[in-house]
Amino acid sequence: MKKQKSPCIDVCNFSGPKGWCLGCGRTRKECQTWKTMKPYDANKLQKSLEKRMVKIKSGLKDTD
Template sequence: MSVKSPCTDVCNFSNTKGWCEGCGRTLQEAREWRKLSPFHRKKIERELPSRLKILSKEREQH
């Protein structure tokens, strides 16, 4: 069974937080996504909307 990834094929980690501008994951989270337990994937998935909102606000300020 394949693991659904939140990846949006943007993959830009050059912001101050180190989060992907497309999906909000860290580079390490993206690399290890398939190896993470369902619990850890869900935990990260719940954080992604707020991470992306923070990144959006950072872009607006620049």
């Protein structure tokens, strides 16, 4: 099975809610373990990241 591409967009700022990166939504630990994650776990995290990014973006809009 082909490895999933990293969701990183080179905006490493972990000041989001729960320590999430403002660029990709992952925690520091998730960033560190991405390359060794099994495909199932990476897919599961990818789905969570979509939801996290919505939360991050809606939180940023509140402060504008």
